[in-house]
Amino acid sequence: MAMTMTQKILARHAGLDSVTPGQLISAKLDIVLGNDITTPVAINEFNKAGFSEVFDKDKIAIVLDHFVPNKDIKAAEQSKKCREFSCSHCISHFYDVGKMGIEHALLPEQGVVTAGDCIIGADSHTCTYGALGAFSTGVGSTDMAAGMATGMAWFKVPSAIKINLTGKLSKNCSGKDVILTLIGKIGVDGALYRSMEFTGEGVKTLSMDDRLCICNMTVEAGAKNGIFPVDDITREYLKNRCERTPVEYTADADAVYDEVIEINLSEIVPTVSCPHLPENTHPAAELSHIKIDQVVIGSCTNGRMEDMEAAYNVLKGKKVANGVRCIIIPATMEIYRECIVRGYTTAFVDAGAVVSTPTCGPCLGGYMGILAAGEKCIATTNRNFVGRMGHTESEVYLASPQTAATSAITGYITAPEEGK
């Protein structure tokens, strides 16, 4: 039977010739991931169940990124627990302060994940790696514990939605505007339990950073995973990064999809998700009356080099509006360093912004930019639920780095000009 790209990867990892939607399978895992919030729970479960060995020390990644450098004593205890576990099991891909980054920017950058992989991560945005042509999905801590012990996970084979991309983005838009537009169209459960498979002529016009951003937020439409075909852009990105050989899968021409969504990239405009659901999207140009108190540029969605570059191009030589706090967080140490080398950090500070070392901090209301009651923030993060960045009466507006940086200068939600 014809299969989608996701179904082919799952079939191969389950040791089967083919799979069908709804089938329950047990699949071999190439990488099992956890962070400083989810790993301590997984370690508890791992120990409680009486496991003493991990299945493969080279196939587990533990990244301290949510609350580091530690925000308080309790967070420090959580990190310590991850550190001790990683040390005692000789985990190869353990990333601590100084070496860490936000997991979903870090793992592709460091070549820990590659095309054709089957990956689970105890973090919902694990779906990011679909951009590389991998099957990758978020799970909980117990699944992580089971994955660390056995190297296997159970899955229900998903059906898929095909997203056919045509055209080319205008210069004031990026992958973020694509995924926000798509979520606005299908809703926060529009792809529930299913794959979102991106295809079409438009794919080749999207950079790897755009693709990572798009796949990152497929979970915000309820999807099990998002995935892009492997092309020259993917091959170029993967070159010299991963020690393992990438495996390329392609969807069968006659694969069956639940539905096909057409997206003409040329028609995408700068888009903002208003509180309190990512599906509540509007063109940024229609929101110019909304005054903001804070801007956050960073996160696993938009803390990559192209995002920093977009922010730099807007902010260089300008000033952040009076009364606005602008927080910029490069997602990995490599990106952090590159921002210094390229002079972005100086330009950000000159503009009146602050620049932090990598952390998920403000995105989930942890620290480094918590909102008070009534405050509004435009952020390049991924969720705008009630209380997500602080007080339950605060508001988060999701946008691209270009839109967020432009808004930082005006103090109001502002669409970036075309041609910028």
Place this chain on the structure above:
Amino acid sequence: MQTKGKVFKYPDNVDTDVIIPARYLNTSDAAELSKHCMEDIDAEFVNKVSSGDVIVAGWNFGCGSSREHAPLVIKTCGTGCVIAKSFARIFYRNAINIGLPILECEQAAEEICAGDEVRVDFDTGVITNITTNKTYQAQPFPEFIQNIIKSGGLLASLK
């Protein structure tokens, strides 16, 4: 296995950030975390909930973050079961893996009201609204998942 208790009713798209806000996730201690269960959607929940009570919600319950702390605090508070029109997939997985009973039943989730007394039989999937004397049939789990639940969670099923 069954539970009997009063109903707490919530809308569509209840996310894991309101079930257990991230500001409390600097610990993995279930008892401590559970003091904040549902805090950002219903600050009174933890004071009112009794053992066996039932959460009834709309579509896409448990969307957002993969934090297993969400089903864990609901279970630790004594909640006997969550009934929803649908569940976000990671929450669904996590609930099964940690042994929090959940049932998908659109009609029950639509008609059952806050404060109603209900009885839920997990083996048969029958939901009885004792207050209105009406019964509903939820979708039973596939056998594979029933085996995980019967074993007492995913890790126990692996041993």
